[in-house]
Amino acid sequence: MVQQQQQSQQQEIIQHVYDKELPIQQFSYQHLREKPNPTYQHNGAVKQGEKVPLLFTPYKVKDLQLINRVVVPPLCMYSAVDGFMNDFHLIHLSSFAKGAAGLVIFEATAVCPEGRITYADAGLWKDDHIAPMKRIVKLVQGFGSKAGIQLAHAGRKAATIPMYLDSSKGELGKDDPNFWQAVGPSPISFSPENNFQVPHELNEKEIENVVHQFKMAASRCYEAGFDFIEIHGAHGYLISSFLSSTSNKRTDKYGGDFEGRSRLLVEIIKAIRTVWPTEKPLGLRLSCNEWLDESANGWTMKDTLRLAKLVKSLDVDLFDCSSGGNNIKQSIRVRKFYQTPFSEAVKKEVPELTVAAVGLITTGEEAELVLQKNQADLVMVGRGFMRNPQWTYQAAAELNTKIDFVLQYEPANRTFNFLKPEDD
Numbered sequence: 001m002v003q004q005q006q007q008s009q010q011q012e013i014i015q016h017v018y019d020k021e022l023p024i025q026q027f028s029y030q031h032l033r034e035k036p037n038p039t040y041q042h043n044g045a046v047k048q049g050e051k052v053p054l055l056f057t058p059y060k061v062k063d064l065q066l067i068n069r070v071v072v073p074p075l076c077m078y079s080a081v082d083g084f085m086n087d088f089h090l091i092h093l094s095s096f097a098k099g100a101a102g103l104v105i106f107e108a109t110a111v112c113p114e115g116r117i118t119y120a121d122a123g124l125w126k127d128d129h130i131a132p133m134k135r136i137v138k139l140v141q142g143f144g145s146k147a148g149i150q151l152a153h154a155g156r157k158a159a160t161i162p163m164y165l166d167s168s169k170g171e172l173g174k175d176d177p178n179f180w181q182a183v184g185p186s187p188i189s190f191s192p193e194n195n196f197q198v199p200h201e202l203n204e205k206e207i208e209n210v211v212h213q214f215k216m217a218a219s220r221c222y223e224a225g226f227d228f229i230e231i232h233g234a235h236g237y238l239i240s241s242f243l244s245s246t247s248n249k250r251t252d253k254y255g256g257d258f259e260g261r262s263r264l265l266v267e268i269i270k271a272i273r274t275v276w277p278t279e280k281p282l283g284l285r286l287s288c289n290e291w292l293d294e295s296a297n298g299w300t301m302k303d304t305l306r307l308a309k310l311v312k313s314l315d316v317d318l319f320d321c322s323s324g325g326n327n328i329k330q331s332i333r334v335r336k337f338y339q340t341p342f343s344e345a346v347k348k349e350v351p352e353l354t355v356a357a358v359g360l361i362t363t364g365e366e367a368e369l370v371l372q373k374n375q376a377d378l379v380m381v382g383r384g385f386m387r388n389p390q391w392t393y394q395a396a397a398e399l400n401t402k403i404d405f406v407l408q409y410e411p412a413n414r415t416f417n418f419l420k421p422e423d424d
């Protein structure tokens, strides 16, 4: 409780700084744009005669032109107040752009207040949320990166305590002032042992409303200037829990067979596409495997491949292959490249999709290997970027490739003739 109060005081200060002292205009980096792309110039950056690592080749999907294949995946920071992003998010996200990530995806952003994982999630359920995000989008793009966002509804895993405050307690108790009722496909708790709620079973009218909320949030993404939207269909949150027969026991049109359980996702994709132009790519993050025994009849790769084809036919462009999170009984052996077999299989089955690999890929060499083996088109690095926002610079060095740094950091580039040791 004390920690919660401290966090809320800290957020009030951050919000005050944002509201009163740092208007959007002060964050324009246009005056630094002496070069067409000050962050990264690929052609000039690679030594002659040297083979360009795939990681540093540009990539284009629809109107999204990336300077390289390095992507920062969504990373919840649980640092928003009433859904509003603030200066913490600005520093956090723009540092990855400063570090030359091709695409920076903003954290899981709730389409409605009850769809937040915690009370401190970012949101886009009202127009007022647009301005603080737009400011960060502009800054990210100003560095030469592209800005994406993940739209999310936490479903039955909503109303939890921010991970960094206490990861062991699970959901907020009913007596907590921040408590709200979670919702889901069926009244089945994610984990009674960890105090997860029995969710309210959404009725058809309420499902219609959720679809509308995704559509409205997507149209706000357009207003905010995002280059890319990713739908959060992973980790046991609302869409993911509808997809799996272990959490969806409905007998109406939103349950039952594959078609019924996929209906919510299909309706969300169609609704988003009415406001998100076809030239702008749309993505889906999926838990490709529920990691359960066969007898549990959970979501498997077979379902994933079927879904990948289906969503491609609905104008989804990018498939982001994650896994797990929907069932407390999951058994995952987390290790290097543990999720790349999923991206590899999707790439083989639906080659028209842009496929992203994620999960414990930590070095430039590992990322390059995933691309060389044709297991993905893009590589996402999460905690690696949290440890080092200039991860891309480090990856380039590992791969013996010279890339331009952001102008101000060039004196620290190995290619810059400044205070070099004599025997260099």
Ligand SMILES: Cc1cc2nc3c(=O)[nH]c(=O)nc-3n(C[C@H](O)[C@H](O)[C@H](O)COP(=O)(O)O)c2cc1C
Binding pocket: 073, 074, 075, 076, 077, 107, 108, 150, 232, 234, 235, 285, 322, 358, 359, 360, 361, 380, 381, 382, 383, 384
């Ligand atoms: C602090 C933190 C926050 C995360 N937030 C999200 C999120 O908002 N949406 C999501 O789909 N995954 C989220 N993830 C998962 C990451 O996007 C990524 O898939 C995962 O960390 C594995 O990649 P890594 O091994 O490179 O970190 C989060 C992970 C961490 C560590």
